[in-house]
Amino acid sequence: MHDEPIMDVAHLGHLEVLTPRPEESLRFFVDVMGMTESGRKGDSVYLRGWDDYECYSLQLTAAKTSGLGHAAFRARSPQALERRVAALKRSGLAEGWHEGEFGHGPGFRFRDPDGHLIELYYETEWYRAPEALRPALKNQAQRFPGRGVNVRRLDHFNCLAVDVRENREFFERYLGFRNTERIVLDDGTEAGMWLTCTNKSYDFAYTREAHGVRGRFHHITFALDSREAILQAADVFLENGVFIETGPHKHAVQQTFFLYVYEPGGNRVEVANAGARLVLAPDWQPIVWTEAERRKGQAWGLKTIESFHTHGTPPLPDRHGDELVAGVDDLAGSGIAS
Template sequence: MDRRVREPIYDIAHLGHVELLTPAFDESLWFFTEVLGMEEVARRGGSAYLRAFGDYALYTLKLTAADRAGLGHIAWRATSPAALERRAASLEESGLGEGWVEGDLGHGPAYRFADPDGHRMEIYYKTEKYRPPEDLRPALKNQPQKFPARGVGVRRLDHVNLKALDIDANSGFLRDRLGFRLTEEVRLDDGRQGAAWMNVTQKSYDIAYGGIDAAGIGGRLHHVAYALDSREYVLRAADIFLEEGIFIEAGPAKHAVQQTFFLYVYEPGGNRVEMISDIKLLLDPDHETVTWTQAEREKGQAWRTIMPESFFTYATPLPEEAPDG
């Protein structure tokens, strides 16, 4: 019996930022700044760079004007310059590497690549840490920025969730090439992976492939999630969305998988955004993957909440707007 255990890879530190594309730039910017309470730290060309008050880096959201909604790219920060080089070499070997690019605002050189489904990603190490202006300086020096007391008041970027054509291939790629750990999954009756949740931090997940893309389109976004401090903040967010005329798709309620408390809305550009609390920590270094059957998944969420059909079918860009559409 082969008792060898492959040494885990700890080269990726965390999710750095996400670029969202929007065909309604001004309205989307209003949503993230005035409704979610994020701060705009810079504007370059057709992009605005935004941060939540608990993010240590300069920004975690790049909002870019485009002719369709969807994902621009996902950026992961490496744990060291050497870690960045190791992962770049592994990605180059995989055949899915795109090469080095000069750093965007707030970070140094990055290695670009795509997962098997075509979601564009990059890894970087050098980053600019946020230094607040006087009016945003917190009373407690161990907090990056004072609480904005505006809108929802999201604390930090939490995770990104993607649609994929072959979840086994995509989750396997992130595990083999970047060191992600599979924490929970759904296995369909035919044996395929129907969904996968993976982490690189001690949070129970940093990225998910939330379902097979029934539209047959690669590279689509299900949602990006920002964390709030408690369920009460999520409940207050629902009231704020109601007052501001933001479409609430699902929640507030509790997920069965990962047990997070959730609320899903669509921002004006069409991308789905999740408010989340009750994030689990996984401290076990050899945590065993939790596998849910198709029948268990179909029972609904933790309190038997049944999600609307759009939750399983809607993703951006829309089928008629997809690049190959």
């Protein structure tokens, strides 16, 4: 007899991304990515894709370094939030309630086993477009901006983790996420896992951290409507002098059509048509990729670029123990952007 699935988490709500170059990063997300500012509070600017239903999906926060501030998921109901909070309190990794955030009600914060800060909330502010941004169709959140890449919505994120399996089991046990695909090396080590709480094939992924450093961030991903839109995005990035790390191409894992760039603060950003593939089966069995299969590279044979395994944020400490600030100039100096 199978346990009743936990369906208490509704979807990924927003990410807080830290940047040591706040003005440059803001221009990137507004002018190049085509996002819209919803408000400001403290050191943060709150931004949205044109079809995000909530007030914002990206909290861009000025900081001394880059990386992930926190990731936030919306619960399915107030009762669902209470159930998950009770479970998380038993995990030993709970931090407690956090109030006063822009655009949503009280959030319960906790750490995953790798140290990333995660938040779970229910009460939220639905976006109401001002007259100048009101769409022609009432079932659309906001007028299409016609600016830059025109990202539609937040899709997923990827963190780095020292122990991928431990983190996967944590999210499965305490939050009810389902594992759709994972990578298992020849020695049994899990090198990647993709989890979902929706009918999307994944809402977030964790991949192995190559340096043994906890709490690092790999990328944030925004959805576009089609492969053609991603090809056009490549031209937009080219025209704006944005460093393209890899792509456009198609991942083997999850079949996501992808394009990766670095924003001015040093964080990796992806545009993708990731939501095109759905997992509808309630009894889905995870796809397990072997080490030999992953050595073949991406779906059409493109070898995975080395920086995809080594670059994350915040940057690694240097040999003196001081943290390096990784922006586009620093990456170019290291040879990654050459």
